[in-house]
Amino acid sequence: MEPALYLIPVTLGDTPHSQVLPDYNTEVIRNIRHFIVEDLRSARRFLKKVDRDINIDELTFYAMGKHASPEAFASYLHPLEQGMPVGVISEAGCPAVADPGADVVAIAQRKGLRVIPLVGPSSMILAVMASGFNGQSFAFNGYLPIDPAERTKRIKMLEQRVYTEHQTQLFIETPYRNAKMFEEILRTCRPQTRLCVAAGITCKEEYIRTRTVQEWKKHSLPDLSKVPAIFLIYK
Secondary structure: OOOOOOEOOOOOOOOOHHHHOOHHHHHHHHHOOOOEEEEHHHHHHHHHHHOOOOHHHEEEEEOOOOOOOOHHHHOOOHHHOOOEEEEEEEEOOOOOOOOOHHHHHHHHHOOOOOEOOOOOOHHHHHHHHHHHOOOOOEEEEEEEOOHEEEEEEEEEEHHHOOOOHHHEEEEEHHHHHHHHHHHHHHHHOOOOOOEEEEEOOOOOOEEEEEEHHHOOOOOOOOOOOOOOOEEEEEE
């Protein structure tokens, strides 16, 4: 197999991998012995789910963690520089998208190493697809500020961008704060602004619904306190 840094998407929940990942990914995974991972336990579990015959003890894992240095990231690429393929596995979805894997990819690109992204589920792209919003121009803004005043200010700024730049705005929140984020959007945004809540995408608890803020005020959300959600706003 070609020596490269393979960016390996994982499922977004307990969805069977065969429903969202192509067979080609499995063939790639079977030929890799070095993996750079966001979380060791979930990466091991994912690999076993893809192929239960994989011998985990024969593999080498490099944990990205939250505090790994650029020097550590660079050292994780030594097997690739020696001609061996290396895989990157995120906690959920696509590596390097809202993910520390981006730092590893940046180093690989600076070193002139081959980077190959594999096909897999991206909650952001799937949410844009299902929202009915502008898919030509959209921006992912990650987590908004925790401070209430700053969060309100940011939501207003993003809503203004919707109307002036005609750009769909996406942001996320920690699951246990989903209800508060939903209430804050309803308090802050214009009645005609459309809000899409996309949660548990590809999973059995999937919930994707678009309404205006005014319409949302007549409805309540299901319990999303344990479900990853993406919030999208558009005019």
